[in-house]
Amino acid sequence: MLWAASLALFAPLLGAILNGVFGHPFREKAHWPAVIAVGISMLASWWILGRVGFEPVVLDLYTWIPVANFVVPFGFYIDSLTAVMMGVVTTVSFLVHVYSIGYMHGDPGYRRYFAYLNLFVFSMLLLVLANNYALLFVGWEAVGLCSYLLIGFWYEKKSASDAGKKAFIVNRIGDAGFLLGIFTLFATFGSVRYDTVFQMVASNPHLYQGALVAATLFLFLGAVGKSAQFPLYVWLPDAMEGPTPVSALIHAATMVTAGVYMVARSHLLYSEVPQVGQLVASVGAFTALFAATMAMVNDDIKRVLAYSTISQLGYMFVAVGLGAYTAGIFHLYTHAFFKGLLFLAAGSVMHATHGELNMQKMGGFFRKMPHTAWTFLIGALALSGLPPLAGFFSKDEIIKHAYVTGHTFIWAVAVLTALLTAFYMFRLIFLVFFGKPRDAEIYAHLHESPPVMTVPLWILAAASVGAGWVGIGEEHSVFHRFLETALGEFHLVEWTVHRPAGVGLIALSVGVALLGILLAYSLYLLRKPDPALLARRAGFLYTLLKRKYYVDEIYNLFVVGTLRVTAKVLFWGVDRALVDGTVNGTGWTLAATGSVFRRWSSGFLRSYLLWILIGANFLVWFLLRSGGGH
Amino acid sequence: MIYFFWLFALLALIGALGVLLETHPVRGALYLLLAFLSIGFLYILAGAPFLGFVQIIVYAGAVVVLFLVAIAVMSLRRIPDDRDLGPRGFLALVFAGAFFLVMLALLRHAPVPAAPTPTPGAPQPLAEALFRQYLIPFEIVSVLLLVAIVGAIVLVRRRPGP
């Protein structure tokens, strides 16, 4: 087991070093070491997936930070949750690597790209495999670094490097919260290792109530930063500046899900403090709805998919927030596949239109790009949650769980978001693939992507369809029983209300999805109520959505703006004027008094003589005053 | 005897005034000579013949000669208005006068006791004191003189070059 884990972890690292430092000989064929490394890692992960037993395997390689009683090991914690995560991460990464060969072909930074990608896989695996919160944090930040490098990959473009910087800093804000969480844990439990912490919480749960609330809240702050939940989501839409396979891998399947994984991993903590769970769920729900509204009006394919990712993550947080950890992970699992598919398909569209992303300029691509179109359609259907596909099972389970545990408000929001999701996905499909081509010039150059890109698309499409079946049957499904060992007592959280969930529930969610598709169909294909007309009548509401609630502007104005102004004021006011002022001031006054005396020695010889005479006078006068003579 | 004192005192004052007011170098030097001679005689009158004659030999005999030789060698001419009667000159007079008055006040404040009639002292006691208690100052003065001689020579030596 140790060998498999280390192999899975260190293979990508080796690949990254090979490409990065010694990559010169590979220049053109840099993708080989990268793809092989991820392939090895994928195989190792599948092997672990097969072998993981009931008891979590804890392995320590060496002691990382030994300070007094704060001993942080560098070790692995492998259980079913880890296995699933590893599986998802490595598989999607492998497909993205293959896809990137085609996508990134001819890019000057080819070698650098694959090095960063491998480094990312290594960091993600480190995050997943870590057996203590500190090491988790190391992976956490490393992943942040890789996203910074990959978003800002084409750093000549100012918008790209700005987006990279923004991503890293916003993540860093989240990480700051995460750090405080780790400190609280250590302060209360005296250790950051999962096994000790969980064991202590399990043994006497009500002992640490106060500390647990603080810890879970801080940890959740970290998750918000990393998984782009409200209010720290602003970096994800800008992250689309990076190459599309990067968006697919990092901003759909893996990194953003780290937050969900972390909450799932510390399910014991969150179960102890249900009120925090409810907070998590409500934040998740709100983000889902909030992102969905913005996705409806956006014209950039990748931005729409980005908002949809934020919204789906919101769903996952609703699940883990309400205690349905397995459901959350299940949705994460399925979402990875169809969102990855959607992004890669968008990538191939972009590849074909040479970087054009604006939907308004597209239309009728179906005939020219059948493979991309079909796979895109499958992904959209999965995302909207239509029965046979994966999306339906995972999303429906979350909605059912929300209803069952009596959180009707969250349930309502979830259903509404499902409607909006279906609507904006099919808006995208009808605008891009159906209808008349709006820009002849682009339409003329259209061509289907090469097989190296379309094959991964079809594999993902198959996964989007098949992935869901594993979870049929809720509690008794294959997936749930597998995760039982890791996520433990499924019913730990006794919610006050326990309403029976009838078949009607399922029918409602499917109906809502179909309604969404119908609306999109009528609006964008038949143009019965012309969207432009609607937009004008909606007036303020439309522009609000269009401008993304002016959130970016608000941030820049308040947070960045005020800080910069205070910095300037502080620099000129305090540093220059106050401190330097006093120092130079003393210097100046000394010089001034000096010059007063300088004038006294006028250089006129005979005035010196006069002064001597005057001096003599005073001397004698003084002698006289002091009772001269004996 | 007393009127001799007034005579020489008067001559000394005339000499001093002469030096103060005279502009012609040689005549100035001669006034000084007059002052020195009268002071010499005053020493003799005050019962210090040795001192008086030494004063005459050294001051009158050598110093003024040196001045005259210097004047002759450098052919110094008369500089008509070399007296500075501006504010500085005025101040000088004021303070010289003030000094005189202050010293007078000091004098009155601490009068010097009128001594018994002075014995025309032979040089013996003076020599006695000079070479007994005050031998060291005597040696120091001799060194000083040596330094002065060397100094004067070096100062005036025509250095080669400009």
Add this chain to the structure above:
Amino acid sequence: MLSLVIFLPLLLTVPIVFLRGRRTVFWYTTAATFVEFLLSLFLLKGFDFHMRGFQWVEHARWLPDLAASYHLGVDGLSLSLILLTTFLTFVATLSSLNYIQKQVKEYYITLLILETGMLGVFAALDLLLFFVFWEVMLLPMYLLIGIWGHERRIYAAFKFVLYTMAGSAFLLTAIIVLRLHTGTFDLVEMMNRSGTLVPAALEGLLFLAFALAFAIKVPLFPFHTWLPDAHVEAPTAGSVILAGVLLKMGVYGFLRFNFTLFPQASHHYAPLFMALGIVGILYGALMSWVQEDLKKLIAYSSVAHLGFVILGIFTFTDWGLQGGILQMVNHGLSTGGLFLAAGLLYERKHTRDMARLRGIGKAMPVFSVLFGIVMLSSVGLPGLNGFVGEFLILLGAYKVSLAWAAFGVLGVILAAVYLLTMFQKVVLTAPTPETRHLKDVSPREFVVFALLLVFIFWIGVYPAPFLRFAKAPSRYLQENVKGAVAAETVPVMPAHQEVQP
């Protein structure tokens, strides 16, 4: 042995006079500093990291009637700083080949004398000897800035000296007052009698006097304005050593003198200095964010980093102290690296203004990677050396109270802000015609960075050996302060039991 380590550089300056040619002098000095570094490594042999007191002790008569003796000794704390000094001096020398054109011999001689001064400060166990070395170290630094500096070097050098002298004036008076009360200059003797060293009222005053001198050196918030000017004007090697070692002397002073001799006062004033640390962190970060001059930015960043260290050591917790001491070494490496990079850019473009250094990513890829790693270590990215220190410091701060840690963490965020902004401005932008065809890193310069990176990665991945340095001293300081505070009335001799790691 210790005296040899300290005075070897001084001896090695002699042959320089007879050498000719800029290159020969350069290679000679590099070799000299390398030998010095190896020699200082030799101190490690047989060094017992658990032993509480001082090792390699040398005691000789110096000024018997003043009760001042030539007393040298090293413990974990000073040994780590000595190794840092010799290593950084070696790196600094290696980097100053074509940076120094005029008066080359004098430059290298000053450098070696400076090294002697610094080593002396860290090894001195006699207050007077400490003060002597403290002043000896000042002069060469003044020359380094004053002669080989840039445009406003005179002003900067002058300000540097004035600030430090003002501080050392207080330092000297405090030492003398201490001497009068305890009857000796010897630190070890004072440590044995700690607690009742000085009447309580005076202890506060002496603590503040020492603290002022060291605060100026650290530099803590109100006394920091000399640092940016000194750094902007100093040559690369000067900046590296100034940032790498001189700033640590202030912290070393706090640890060696303030905490050991005045435990009560240290505890009493801890919140004040932790606040100053926090202010330093935030103020430094904000300042560097608005700077246009690259070196000034790095200077303000070291104000922020040192703020962290001060925050750490004043927590009097194991993690804070060990984190602080480790962070001193980390800061030396990362900020040293940043200054080397700045120097390298200055050698090529003769400007420090970031506007004109824009977009060197394309032309100098290797340099960008090296510069990036050093920048990330300075940001405190986990896996590199900065993180370990910062993590421990914040942990220590958290133990004292959540508020301190919260503010500290703010510093972590701001660090990312200003450093990434700088990195983006300089490296990650489209190259301008000016920076299009710059020469990339030469082999020698690469070695300079490689040396630093080895340690940056080593401390990041496996910090255990480096943390061992600080174990015994921090344990002693913690007990000393805790002991003094607990026994407000009856001074208790610090228990001398063996400590299990």
Add this chain to the structure above:
Amino acid sequence: MNPTLYLLLSLLLFGLGAAGVVLRRNTLFMLLNLELMMNAVGLALVAASLAGLLEGQLIVLMVLAVAAAEVAIGIGILVSMVRLKDSPLVDLWNREEP
């Protein structure tokens, strides 16, 4: 013949001498006045010896020697002044206001 008369005279001479030194611009006359002042001092000392203090005369000898040395150097300076600036006026040697 009593000493106060002598002292009075020496004071007068000294005052005149001092005024002279400051008033006159010609270095020669400054030196002359200076000599006069030295003699005035001698006179005062003799007055002291009159009042019984025999060492007074001795000191006069010393003063005399010093005065002689002083003249030698004074004339030396005068010579070099004239040699350099062709005129004995003191004001040529003032340093202008920097």
Add this chain to the structure above:
Amino acid sequence: MNHPLLGFLTAAGIVFFGVLGAAAYLVLAERKLAGYFQERYGPNRVGPFGLLQPLADLIKLVFKEEVVFPQSNRWLYLLAPGIIAVMALLPLAVIPFAPHFAVTDINVALLYVLAAASLGTYGVLLGGWASNNKYSLIGGLRTANQMISYEIAMALALVGVVLMAGSLSLKDIVAAQQHLWYLIPQFLGFVVFLVSMFAETNRAPFDLPEAEAELVAGYHTEYSSMKFAMFFVGEYIHMVVAAALMTALYLGGWYGPWKPGFHWFALKMALVLYLMIWVRWTYPRFRFDQLMRFGWKVLIPLALVNLGITGLVLLR
């Protein structure tokens, strides 16, 4: 009151006229002896064997026309010859011509003599300056230099004598030479004193200042008639006084083998005068730098040596 003053005045009158007469006839003697040295007769026309010659010269000079040229410092011009004459006469007051006969005696007699000698320089200096021509000025300066330099040598030699006699008063010095003339123990001193006497009186080898050849007549070029006479007579009076001093200091004054008295004093003076005249007409003149070098580098050291020896001798 009148008794001491009267006695003083009569003695002064006797000495004054005696010396004046001696000086006058000294001029004649010099010219006669110069002639015999050069194997020719001296002046013998005026009176028997030329004895009235000095009278004739005197009358000639008195009636010469007063040539006075316009120039600023008339007073100095007139004063100069007077100074020389007066200063030459002053020492006579203290010289003990006979056992109980001296004009006066003060215990710092020697200093008085030295003072007179040093003041003498003024006559020469002022004369040279006042006559307003380059040659006389240079002559005056040179004479002044010469006299000052040799004065030092003379003073040091005298100190030797004072050491032996133990007093500065000439009477005591003469009294001390009763058995042993100071000529013998102070021989070195005597030589130095003799040579410096020649320099003081500007005679013979040291008469450079008014050397005819280069400087026309030295400082008294511009003087004529009465003023020139004053210079001329002054010089001879100075010779007589010098001789008197020498006899008083080194040749035992009025002591003689049988009855000591004035006649011995006169005899010794005559011998010394003869010596001076004799030297004048035999030795060539010194160049100025030789003169100065001789004065500083030979005479003064010699005097110091003599002083050293006498000091050592006396001490033991």
